[in-house]
Amino acid sequence: MNSATTMPNQSTSLPISSRLAKNVRRNVKERVIELILMLAALSAVFTTFAIVAILLYESLGFFKVVSIVDFFTDTQWTPLFEDAHYGIMPLVSGTLTTSAVALAVAVPVGTIAAIYLSEFASHKAREIVKPMLELLVGVPTIAFGYFALLFVTPLLQKMFPELPGFNMLSAGIVMGVMIVPYIASVAEDAMRAVPMSMREGSYAMGATRFQTAIRVVTPAAVSGIVAAYILAISRAVGETMVVAVAAGQQPTLTFNPMEGAATITAYIVQVAMGDLPHGSIGYQSIFAAGLVLFALTLGFNIIGHIVRKKYREQY
Amino acid sequence: MTSESLKTKVAVLENLDVVRAMIRRHKRSDIIFAAVGLLALMLGLLTLLTLFLDLVMDGYPRFNLTFFSEFPSRRAANAGLLSAWVGSVLVMIVTFLTAVPMGVAAGLYLEEYAPKNWFSDLIEINVSNLAGVPSIIYGLLALGLFIYGLGLGESILTAGLTLGLLTLPVVIVSTREAIRGIPVAIREAAYAVGATKWQVVKDHVVKYSQGGILTGVIIGMSRAIGETAPIITIGALTFIAFLPPSPISEVAPFINFEWLGSGFTVLPIQMFNWLSRPDHAFATNAAATGAIIIVVTLMMNGTAIYLRYKIRKNIKW
Numbered sequence: 001m002n003s004a005t006t007m008p009n010q011s012t013s014l015p016i017s018s019r020l021a022k023n024v025r026r027n028v029k030e031r032v033i034e035l036i037l038m039l040a041a042l043s044a045v046f047t048t049f050a051i052v053a054i055l056l057y058e059s060l061g062f063f064k065v066v067s068i069v070d071f072f073t074d075t076q077w078t079p080l081f082e083d084a085h086y087g088i089m090p091l092v093s094g095t096l097t098t099s100a101v102a103l104a105v106a107v108p109v110g111t112i113a114a115i116y117l118s119e120f121a122s123h124k125a126r127e128i129v130k131p132m133l134e135l136l137v138g139v140p141t142i143a144f145g146y147f148a149l150l151f152v153t154p155l156l157q158k159m160f161p162e163l164p165g166f167n168m169l170s171a172g173i174v175m176g177v178m179i180v181p182y183i184a185s186v187a188e189d190a191m192r193a194v195p196m197s198m199r200e201g202s203y204a205m206g207a208t209r210f211q212t213a214i215r216v217v218t219p220a221a222v223s224g225i226v227a228a229y230i231l232a233i234s235r236a237v238g239e240t241m242v243v244a245v246a247a248g249q250q251p252t253l254t255f256n257p258m259e260g261a262a263t264i265t266a267y268i269v270q271v272a273m274g275d276l277p278h279g280s281i282g283y284q285s286i287f288a289a290g291l292v293l294f295a296l297t298l299g300f301n302i303i304g305h306i307v308r309k310k311y312r313e314q315y
Numbered sequence: 316m317t318s319e320s321l322k323t324k325v326a327v328l329e330n331l332d333v334v335r336a337m338i339r340r341h342k343r344s345d346i347i348f349a350a351v352g353l354l355a356l357m358l359g360l361l362t363l364l365t366l367f368l369d370l371v372m373d374g375y376p377r378f379n380l381t382f383f384s385e386f387p388s389r390r391a392a393n394a395g396l397l398s399a400w401v402g403s404v405l406v407m408i409v410t411f412l413t414a415v416p417m418g419v420a421a422g423l424y425l426e427e428y429a430p431k432n433w434f435s436d437l438i439e440i441n442v443s444n445l446a447g448v449p450s451i452i453y454g455l456l457a458l459g460l461f462i463y464g465l466g467l468g469e470s471i472l473t474a475g476l477t478l479g480l481l482t483l484p485v486v487i488v489s490t491r492e493a494i495r496g497i498p499v500a501i502r503e504a505a506y507a508v509g510a511t512k513w514q515v516v517k518d519h520v521v522k523y524s525q526g527g528i529l530t531g532v533i534i535g536m537s538r539a540i541g542e543t544a545p546i547i548t549i550g551a552l553t554f555i556a557f558l559p560p561s562p563i564s565e566v567a568p569f570i571n572f573e574w575l576g577s578g579f580t581v582l583p584i585q586m587f588n589w590l591s592r593p594d595h596a597f598a599t600n601a602a603a604t605g606a607i608i609i610v611v612t613l614m615m616n617g618t619a620i621y622l623r624y625k626i627r628k629n630i631k632w
Binding site for chain 2: 033037038045047051057110117135141145174180209211237244245269293294301
């Protein structure tokens with residue numbers, strides 16, 4: 001208390017000019033700090049621009065050699081072979097197939113889990129289960145890759161003996177389990193945003209919990225739930241290690257999950273592991289593939305966020 | 316529904332037995348759904364448990380001290396993790412030093428300083444967008460920018476910076492969330508006794524949110540430690556039978572930075588390398604490495620979650 005009362009006295013005892021000088025110094029310091037903090041925040045903008053710039057720059061070199069029409073219509077992707085073909089479609093088909101399998105697992109399981117968490121679980125159960133789901137998100141994907149290749153695939157092979165060692169089915173299933181917590185948490189947020197009065201109205205009419213959850217809460221939260229699905233697609237499309245380990249490395253134009261096929265991400269990993277000279281067409285091809293991947297995930301993310309924002313404004 | 320069918324429905328409902336049967340049926344579907352829901356929730360946890368047990372059982376023969384003190388080898392039984400765990404620690408140091416100061420500073424700016432205009436919106440959009448960019452894209456960024464653009468080479472520095480950028484959105488978001496929980500009254504009280512903006516931020520905002528920030532930092536770091544794809548893309552070597560130069564030297568100034576430029580490998584890369592060998596003996600090593608990575612990340616995540624729980628419980632504004 002003592003120091004607090006003496007401090008103003010000290011400063012008033014100084015001549016006005018030096019007090020003003022001190023103020024100026026202080027203001028300059030404040031400004032400099034604000035500038036530094038702003039630069040740190042700008043690093044996010046810088047990173048985005050750097051990503052876009054580098055992907056575009058290297059892809060430009062690629063598209064000087066490969067025509068865009070070939071890129072989207074050729075059915076073979078063999079940039080490293082003597083007889084080089086540059087059709088991205090085999091990689092896209094692999095990516096979409098693994099993602100579709102993942103969603104086939106994650107959408108029903110994630111939605112049911114979300115409904116349960118939001119409408120059925122007690123407060124205490126929620127407090128315990130939600131952190132556990134977060135733990136699942138924290139598990140490194142390479143460990144899931146091991147699991148897909150050496151646990152799930154042998155298990156599936158017992159059911160389908162003709163299943164090859166590398167296949168999109170097992171990679172997709174494991175990826176789906178990985179995405180479940182993500183869908184569950186985003187969808188649950190959407191359901192919890194539905195006002196209590198709507199549930200109470202439903203209960204007052206004699207509806208059970210299940211009826212209320214399915215016929216009142218879920219329809220009211222549908223845009224948020226759909227946003228969760230869309231964001232999950234983006235996750236699945238960008239997932240790398242599980243597919244690189246378990247889905248195979250051979251670009252194949254197929255939508256059959258029982259076969260093995262490379263995804264966009266698996267191709268990038270495969271090429272990056274080799275020793276390609278900087279500036280070669282193979283080196284540039286991973287940036288072209290990366291550009292397609294970036295565009296895909298960005299598109300899904302933007303749609304997801306738009307859909308998500310919409311439901312937020314509703315109530 | 317036509318009024319005719321409505322009438323018959325009402326007539327049926329007047330029979331109490333029918334109503335009771337219906338209630339029973341609906342209650343049963345309630346219970347069934349609750350069971351299914353619990354099962355759906357448990358699927359993830361059961362998978363995690365199976366995965367962990369599978370790794371531990373497959374990797375069991377390698378759980379001994381020599382596994383940590385040996386370099387990788389051509390013979391699976393002799394191969395160890397020394398260069399990988401040392402590499403992981405060194406890369407994490409760089410990642411921490413990149414992501415934490417930048418992330419916290421960016422979070423502070425966005426919450427405390429940023430005016431409401433298009434410029435702040437631009438930054439916000441970028442942060443949320445970056446959080447959704449697949450990690451392998453960061454690897455391509457690093458390949459083009461750090462390795463060939465800035466000439467940093469396939470080094471610990473490159474890997475650390477790459478993972479730093481990857482972790483940045485996590486740190487920014489958690490910093491902002493932690494700051495948002497602080498009531499305006501605290502700031503106003505500080506302003507009222509003549510504090511400048513920076514004094515308010517540094518002595519009050521940061522101080523009261525440091526627990527929440529720490530939680531986010533730990534989660535971000537645990538994500539970075541298991542991250543494989545971007546490190547492969549920048550060309551981390553998979554067979555490293557040497558250690559980077561020690562960061563601490565015996566002569567003054569006792570710290571040197573040679574290690575930043577050194578080649579390296581990290582735990583997940585070593586695991587991926589062993590996993591992709593045709594020789595099945597190496598799968599044992601991969602499993603053991605996987606179990607170790609999972610233990611490390613689970614411990615970090617568990618600490619973070621516990622910390623957050625404690626903070627939530629203790630702070631009542």
